[in-house]
Amino acid sequence: MTFELVVAADASNGIGRDGALPWHLPGDLAHFRALTGRAREAGRRNAVVMGRRTWASLPPRFRPLPGRLNVVVTRDASFVAEGARVVHGLDEALAETAAEPDVEGVFVIGGGELYRAALAHAACGDVHLTRVDGDHGCDVFFPGLEPTHTLVERSGPRRDGDGPSYELQRWARRSPSRG
Numbered sequence: 001m002t003f004e005l006v007v008a009a010d011a012s013n014g015i016g017r018d019g020a021l022p023w024h025l026p027g028d029l030a031h032f033r034a035l036t037g038r039a040r041e042a043g044r045r046n047a048v049v050m051g052r053r054t055w056a057s058l059p060p061r062f063r064p065l066p067g068r069l070n071v072v073v074t075r076d077a078s079f080v081a082e083g084a085r086v087v088h089g090l091d092e093a094l095a096e097t098a099a100e101p102d103v104e105g106v107f108v109i110g111g112g113e114l115y116r117a118a119l120a121h122a123a124c125g126d127v128h129l130t131r132v133d134g135d136h137g138c139d140v141f142f143p144g145l146e147p148t149h150t151l152v153e154r155s156g157p158r159r160d161g162d163g164p165s166y167e168l169q170r171w172a173r174r175s176p177s178r179g
């Protein structure tokens with residue numbers, strides 16, 4: 001089973017600053033909810049897989065992300081995340097989600113370290129990239145797409161209030177056999 005990846009990155013591939021998102025983009029948050037929040041089939045749900053620091057960056061009132069199986073990846077054997085499943089690697093996260101019959105889609109939602117592992121993984125499928133204009137002085141970065149990813153959809157640019165403009169993109173992974 002493949003998983004998808006959801007990320008918002010600025011022109012320098014920056015994704016975070018001081019343990020948080022450097023921007024507030026309500027339209028992008030709505031896009032994130034539309035992608036991950038509801039499964040297409042009634043009675044099923046999606047899973048979101050995130051690194052331990054991304055879990056920590058969510059305001060406690062939004063943890064776990066509602067309606068989704070939340071999976072937190074850490075190397076800390078004693079880590080506890082209330083309302084979430086704790087695993088110790090990406091493969092274990094994928095095995096956990098595959099073992100849940102009600103899970104429809106699996107989305108890796110960050111941050112930088114987990115994206116690196118995800119992009120290198122054979123089961124990585126579509127990447128939903130929000131390209132945010134400008135350089136936002138980030139201290140965490142998206143590693144960048146593999147040459148096997150190709151842009152298949154884009155919409156924008158759009159802008160929320162006086163925030164930076166951004167474009168919603170979907171990149172699909174070509175099968176390696178087709179080059």
Ligand SMILES: NC(=O)c1ccc[n+]([C@@H]2O[C@H](COP(=O)([O-])OP(=O)(O)OC[C@H]3O[C@@H](n4cnc5c(N)ncnc54)[C@H](OP(=O)(O)O)[C@@H]3O)[C@@H](O)[C@H]2O)c1
Binds near residue numbers: 051109
């Ligand atoms: N713009 C966006 O779309 C977006 C999305 C998500 C997050 N962010 C931002 O990104 C930043 C956080 O990213 P980050 O790179 O610092 O941290 P991260 O990837 O969220 O979490 C890193 C931690 O997760 C665990 N981990 C990650 N990969 C692992 C693996 N392959 N196997 C086992 N454990 C693994 C480790 O936990 P332990 O240290 O506990 O072992 C590691 O220290 C924040 O600023 C956040 O706001 C941005």
